[in-house]
Amino acid sequence: MPSNQTPPNDPVPPSRGKMAERLLPGGTEPDPRFTLANERTFLAWIRTALALLAGGIAIEAFTSDLFLEPVRKSLAVLLLLLGMLLSAGAAGRWIRVERSMRNKTPLPLPLIVPLLAGAGALAAAVVLVFILWR
Amino acid sequence: MVRTRLPDPGPHGDPGLQPERTTLAWGRTMMALVTVSAIFLRWLPHHGFPILLLFAVSAAAAAAIYLTQRRRYGASARGISRERVDADTSAVLWTAFAGVALGALGIGVVLAG
Numbered sequence: 001m002p003s004n005q006t007p008p009n010d011p012v013p014p015s016r017g018k019m020a021e022r023l024l025p026g027g028t029e030p031d032p033r034f035t036l037a038n039e040r041t042f043l044a045w046i047r048t049a050l051a052l053l054a055g056g057i058a059i060e061a062f063t064s065d066l067f068l069e070p071v072r073k074s075l076a077v078l079l080l081l082l083g084m085l086l087s088a089g090a091a092g093r094w095i096r097v098e099r100s101m102r103n104k105t106p107l108p109l110p111l112i113v114p115l116l117a118g119a120g121a122l123a124a125a126v127v128l129v130f131i132l133w134r
Numbered sequence: 135m136v137r138t139r140l141p142d143p144g145p146h147g148d149p150g151l152q153p154e155r156t157t158l159a160w161g162r163t164m165m166a167l168v169t170v171s172a173i174f175l176r177w178l179p180h181h182g183f184p185i186l187l188l189f190a191v192s193a194a195a196a197a198a199i200y201l202t203q204r205r206r207y208g209a210s211a212r213g214i215s216r217e218r219v220d221a222d223t224s225a226v227l228w229t230a231f232a233g234v235a236l237g238a239l240g241i242g243v244v245l246a247g
Contacts (some may be wrong), residue, residue, distance in 0.1 A: 016220050019223045019227070020220060023223055024223070032152070032218055033214070036210055037152070038221075040156055043159045046229055050166045057174060057177055057240055060247070077241055080240040083233065084234050091226055091227060
């Protein structure tokens with residue numbers, strides 16, 4: 001076969017980019033609808049994280065005559081920390097879901113769900129204790 | 135920025151409108167980032183100058199989404215047509231990085247203030 005001719009049905013593996021090859025190795029391309037759905041779920045988590053980040057900054061500023069400084073600061077840091085962890089966790093979950101779709105394995109459980117629930121409950125408890133104690 | 139005319143992706147024929155829904159989800163995230171950057175600016179008098187760093191990160195992330203929306207829609211519409219969409223690793227990682235950076239900068243601002 002001449003070297004400058006490729007057979008018409010040769011399945012040339014299309015390049016996916018270096019980062020995708022490294023983070024999402026092996027497997028087969030999943031249904032594109034699932035890939036897009038995974039992206040939208042990631043974005044929904046990011047918006048949740050953004051709400052927490054804005055809340056953290058706002059609570060520090062606008063409750064200065066309502067809460068004592070340590071309560072105010074710990075609530076703000078808690079919300080900001082949660083927003084930070086959720087942003088990172090959302091990307092981690094996106095990668096793990098994408099990998100399991102490529103390898104046709106069951107989808108992983110979302111670790112960021114108990115994280116959000118737990119930290120949300122903790123923030124509520126801090127406010128509750130403060131209100132009752134005051 | 136040089137604006138190149140992107141090719142018309144053509145009808146993708148997906149009754150679930152996946153490319154539209156995904157582009158709108160990015161648009162919502164962009165709006166959330168704009169809102170968040172406005173909230174940061176609102177508290178500039180209380181937190182002072184460092185809050186401008188948070189504003190810059192969230193505004194830059196919103197602008198980056200805005201400038202890539204057209205390309206994003208085209209890539210997903212063509213991807214649905216040929217039954218293969220490449221996972222947008224860099225967009226996901228950059229967005230998550232912006233969230234982590236905002237959190238870290240925010241904690242710094244709160245603890246320093």
